[in-house]
Amino acid sequence: MAVAELPAHTQLARKPRSLMSDSINRLRKNKLAVGSIVVLILIMVAAVFAPYITTGDFAKQDLMANNAIPHWMLFLMPKGAENYVRFSDKFIIGADDLGRDLWTRTVYGARISLAVAIVASTVSLLVGTVYGLISGYVGGKVDTIMMRIVDFLYGFPFLIVVILLQTYFKAVARRGVGGGFGQAMVSINESMGGMFFLFIAIGLVNWIGMARIARGQVLSIRRKEFVEAAKAVGAPDIRIIFRHILPNIVGPLIVVETLAIPGYIFLEAFLSFIGLGVDAPTPSWGIMISEAAPGIRTYPNQLLPPALALTITTLAFNFMGDGLRDAFDPRLKE
Amino acid sequence: MSSNNPEILVEVKDLKMYFPITQGIVIQKHVGDIKAVDGITFNIHRGETLGLVGESGCGKSTTGRAILQLYTPTGGEVHFEGQDIVKMKGENLRKMRRRMQMIFQDPYASLNPRMTVGNIIAEPLEVHNILKRSERRDRVKELLEVVGLNPYFINRYPHEFSGGQRQRIGVARALALNPDFIVADEPISALDVSIQAQVINLLEDLQEQFGLTYLFIAHDLSVVRHISDRIAVMYLGKLVELADRFTLYDNPLHPYTQALLSAVPIPDPVIEEKRQRIILEGDVPSPANPPNGCNFCTRCPKVFEPCYEQEPEFKEVEPGHWVACHLY
Amino acid sequence: MLRFIIRRVLGFIPVLLAVIIVTFFLARIIPGGPFDFIGDKSLPPSVVKNLEAKYHLDWPAWKQFISYMVGDEWKIGSFTVFDLDPNAPAHSYGVLRGDLGPSFRYRGQTVNDIIGRTFPLSAQLGVMAIILGLVIGIPAGIISALKQNSWLDYTATFVAVLGVSIPSLVMAPLLIWIFSIELGWFPAATWGAKPPYIQNMFLTPGFDWGNYFIHAAMPVFALGTGLSATFARLMRASLLQVIREDYIRTARAKGLHERVVIYRHALKNGLIPVVTVIGPMFAGLITGTLVIEQIFGLNGMGKHFVQSITNRDYAVVLGTILVYTIILVFSNLLVDLAYGWLDPRIRLDA
């Protein structure tokens, strides 16, 4: 039997290209995305090695140096600031109104934002994907019921639920609860500076959109003939899910989730801002902004570090998300 | 062609496949059915190619899938070597799947874009735990060669191939388990005309080489004429005529078959000159709401009284020539 | 159409009911009551007891709930339908009769009073921000898509990413710093506090609109930029996709003028994804108003809401949440209607 004729592009010598390697190549060419990834890695490294690049104590108050700034920052200050500010070059970028080192607090704040980004997105991705996968794959009545639940929850004002949940968690944490389980939770939360309940609250509400998207993806893949081919061969459901459906949907799902990360970071900052986030004195950029905002007329410099850090981080996540989307879903870009 | 007493490999009895139509938000009411396949009966002989023809949407793919138990039929029986596979479940059915395979219509959708060609073809072997890991690779290479592809491509991904090559990969996958029976669902309609003949030839060669039995689905008669031994014509979920290919082409009985045939160009210029096209009027009715009596009565040029009341029976009017029409 | 709307509105009932139930009982199980502290001082237990009795907080939860829903008494003329507390005059007529009850913290004020006083500012802030977002975002997205890969497109895209990346939490103080403190162009914290008032503007002859907008400018801008960036990104992406689709090509082939093609087909279809996000965006808008009101010191519903949470003024918290939920479900309904208008394939009454 004759070997079928090869189109010119199928030369024998070429290395096989998976869709993945194509996508990664496209991603590499996107300078903004690569730059963002580098920035994010730097932030992550800074967060991990925070004790080594800062004073290491974000709660230490130096009441002799409250609101102090180093000399080089004077240009940032309002006119006439030299008459009232206190100078102290001990602080790289100054101290807050309790005399805590802003640099240390900003770097430690990255831990919170990144932890929220990672945990909330992982929880939402996992829960949403599993839910959507079951709903879409099993289909029929199960699907109808599961989607009714999601539709119902979708109409819910979730921000408000998160606020209430956090209020509840905070009150529980402050007063303690009876049960051993509750107590265990509270102490976990305490050891994490109040982040644990925050994760639960944010994670609890954000899987819903993900579940919808995942189900849509499953439905579109499930109809594809290669899934039928696998069935025809006798492949069990587990294999079909893990070999055929998941690999074809994770890409878009991760992209969507990446683009949702800035939202989680905002949410944490916002909750901390209104006092429902992490517990003081754990530094969160949201708390720092809320602490700096009232004094903005006299000490605008204190607003700058958390504001910049927050913006740069979300900016980097957005650029990375856009880059991933363009690389993995090239239909959206010429 | 076949001997007088051909061995029956697949026996389809009154097969029905309905897709429910539901309405309502919380409680899903069952308001009707799409009768994609509505009671069809026929046999497939070992070693033959049975062509199944009909317009788009008449239920050909659904028939093929219901036979292979990719759908759970709403009713009827499918016997494979005498065993009713509709009733089979679990491990028995999985074992049975080794004997019957499918080649799909769309070579772009039928290969998982995230798997290498090697893994795609090896999947049936893995699922049934056939051969050792190392031997599987050799078997895959062998299969690639059998379908006319270079074994060197084993690590490539589907998107690196042309449509015709992809269809060959699909064929290799179907062959991997050494099946007896293959449903080929319009395997060439998505391909360029120049490549169609290559794939048809490949399928014929393979049939000869491995003693395969085909159910070959197509939407027009000119394609199946070449490859089929017998041809079944389908309209709106039902079989209207079944005969060996010579009889069907020379002496079509059902008005629908006649209309279809009148659209096929004839190579002989003299006869072609005289060919009169029968143009069917109106649209195919919806399979959710087929007409009373004969399914074809809304468009049939020869329609008469009883057609509106009684459904014609699918009966053998001459030896081996089945037709469902009140005229016979 | 009308049937669709009626059905949807009926569908709101379980959502609203669920929201009320969840928030009501969640609020009750939160440890600590509204009268534990006034400021930082804790009150003597006897005072707390009296106050709790006054507001029926000593009742069992189910009784409190009934009273919250339908009021603590109902009299038609001299006929008493029910009276949960015969010894006292009615203190609430219940949510079902439009009474959100008395505030626990602001003596003599009802939740209805508080919401009526603070809602107009929040509503004006939100509506103006959305209008600003659409007015900047949609044209920017369209221009970006039509001039794809031009420097105009790159700039707009970059600015838009910047816009979605700067949270209002950062935007608001930044604007204050630059435009109020450094430049002194706009006042920072005076909208709604001093004249220009935020109520009855349309009824006041000679209302000073210029002054009104000067006061509103920074809060609205702080909230609107993020929205406009989101709209611009979405509009660009969806327009690009639509333009590439077949029927646009067909419309072109028919010889229609390019502009007509763009407006008729692409724009309508390109708007669909934009409309779908407006629903969830309302939720974001509510967060936004909370932040903006807080930072600009505006006396809106959001600021009150946050304050009431800290104060444990559950009546206000519940009432505000109810108002937010109603806004959300109705905006979702509007979105669906707009959706049906833009995409005739979606039949609303099917």
Ligand SMILES: Nc1ncnc2c1ncn2[C@@H]1O[C@H](COP(=O)(O)OP(=O)(O)OP(=O)(O)O)[C@@H](O)[C@H]1O
């Ligand atoms: N999974 C399904 N759910 C509901 N309806 C279906 C399903 N699969 C097929 N149908 C309907 O059943 C009818 C027959 O479809 P089928 O795919 O078998 O037609 P076909 O003859 O193979 O057509 P084609 O030549 O276009 O492939 C069509 O009306 C189709 O809409």
Ligand code: SF4
């Ligand atoms: S039964 Fe009647 S309507 Fe049907 S094909 Fe025969 S003649 Fe036509």
Ligand SMILES: [Mg+2]
């Ligand atoms: Mg088909």
